Amino acid sequence: MEKTYRQLENLLNEELYYPGRMIKRLNENESVFWKEKAISNQLEAYLDATPELNFRNKNMTADSKFGIVNKAGRLDLQKLISGFLEFLKQRNLIRNEKFEYEKLTLQPDSISYNDVSAQKIIFCEGPSADQNPYFQNLKFKHSKGEILELKIPELNLNEIISDEVFVMSAGNDRYKVGATYSWDELNWKTTNFAREELLAKFKKITPLIPEIISQKAGIRPTMHDRKPVVGFHPEYPQIGIFNGLGSKGVLLGPYFARQLAGYLAGTSDYIHPEADVKRYFPSFPSSDQGVKKQISRFGSEKLVEN
Numbered sequence: 001m002e003k004t005y006r007q008l009e010n011l012l013n014e015e016l017y018y019p020g021r022m023i024k025r026l027n028e029n030e031s032v033f034w035k036e037k038a039i040s041n042q043l044e045a046y047l048d049a050t051p052e053l054n055f056r057n058k059n060m061t062a063d064s065k066f067g068i069v070n071k072a073g074r075l076d077l078q079k080l081i082s083g084f085l086e087f088l089k090q091r092n093l094i095r096n097e098k099f100e101y102e103k104l105t106l107q108p109d110s111i112s113y114n115d116v117s118a119q120k121i122i123f124c125e126g127p128s129a130d131q132n133p134y135f136q137n138l139k140f141k142h143s144k145g146e147i148l149e150l151k152i153p154e155l156n157l158n159e160i161i162s163d164e165v166f167v168m169s170a171g172n173d174r175y176k177v178g179a180t181y182s183w184d185e186l187n188w189k190t191t192n193f194a195r196e197e198l199l200a201k202f203k204k205i206t207p208l209i210p211e212i213i214s215q216k217a218g219i220r221p222t223m224h225d226r227k228p229v230v231g232f233h234p235e236y237p238q239i240g241i242f243n244g245l246g247s248k249g250v251l252l253g254p255y256f257a258r259q260l261a262g263y264l265a266g267t268s269d270y271i272h273p274e275a276d277v278k279r280y281f282p283s284f285p286s287s288d289q290g291v292k293k294q295i296s297r298f299g300s301e302k303l304v305e306n
């Protein structure tokens with residue numbers, strides 16, 4: 001992960017990744033478990049076995065114990081997305097428009113879409129993938145999440161706090177606090193209910209009174225087994241998918257993108273079996289026979305034989 005974001009920093013000439021520590025609040029039982037874990041399983045580089053010696057914050061409620069995760073960090077996604085968008089625009093490599101499935105035409109070894117012809121198409125649609133006619137047998141279980149941005153001048157917190165909510169510095173005395181999880185009413189509207197839930201959980205961490213700067217809602221694109229979904233459609237090998245990153249897009253994205261890129265470049269055919277899209281097509285024949293007899297999902301014959 002870090003290697004990828006450092007490469008993107010070089011490419012865009014922007015600082016994007018801020019390594020740091022994550023402080024986990026623990027109850028008595030968790031604290032014993034934490035110490036056992038920290039000195040076993042080769043996790044010493046990640047978990048601090050003596051957190052009580054290494055973390056203090058006078059503004060946090062004192063009745064809890066702490067675990068420390070080293071090698072945590074924060075990625076400035078806003079900067080990454082706007083910077084990379086600009087990079088692509090300058091090279092005429094992106095079009096900002098709604099993709100319409102009806103306009104996609106398949107040939108045995110390629111695709112075309114309006115004036116674009118390509119060997120492959122990879123769908124990276126986030127939660128909208130449940131509308132994709134080529135992936136109707138995938139089992140999605142998206143979740144909605146809401147997050148607050150708070151201003152708390154006295155907190156002086158550089159670490160990321162992980163408790164019932166996380167608290168992460170966004171600079172200038174502002175902190176992101178999140179997130180909620182809900183599985184119904186999947187939309188991008190913020191709610192009073194989520195705001196109250198986040199504030200109540202935040203109150204358990206510090207008695208300081210925050211000023212609310214903003215509230216945002218999003219949908220985590222998640223599969224039924226909470227594993228990503230990566231790879232090529234066994235029936236239409238020209239069509240790929242990269243999705244299901246759930247609540248860990250920043251962490252998992254680079255790992256699985258590298259596998260997909262290796263596959264595309266022909267340098268590797270490895271896609272982690274737990275994430276491979278083929279898990280949703282258990283009985284599909286492995287040969288390319290399916291491509292030959294394919295009828296479009298839109299009712300008309302769309303496959304063009306070369």
Ligand SMILES: Cc1cc2nc3c(=O)[nH]c(=O)nc-3n(C[C@H](O)[C@H](O)[C@H](O)COP(=O)(O)OP(=O)(O)OC[C@H]3O[C@@H](n4cnc5c(N)ncnc54)[C@H](O)[C@@H]3O)c2cc1C
Nearest residue numbers: 098099125126128145146179218219245246247248249250
């Ligand atoms: C509240 C909240 C907190 C989170 N916190 C974290 C965190 O701390 N760390 C972390 O790693 N992850 C976090 N996540 C998860 C993270 O946001 C996702 O894992 C990530 O956004 C998934 O990326 P994606 O590109 O697959 O999908 P998305 O980010 O959903 O992007 C999909 C894109 O496809 C576009 N699109 C879809 N259909 C079409 C179409 N037909 N035509 C054109 N464009 C289309 C959409 O507009 C969108 O831009 C959080 C999510 C939420 C909601």
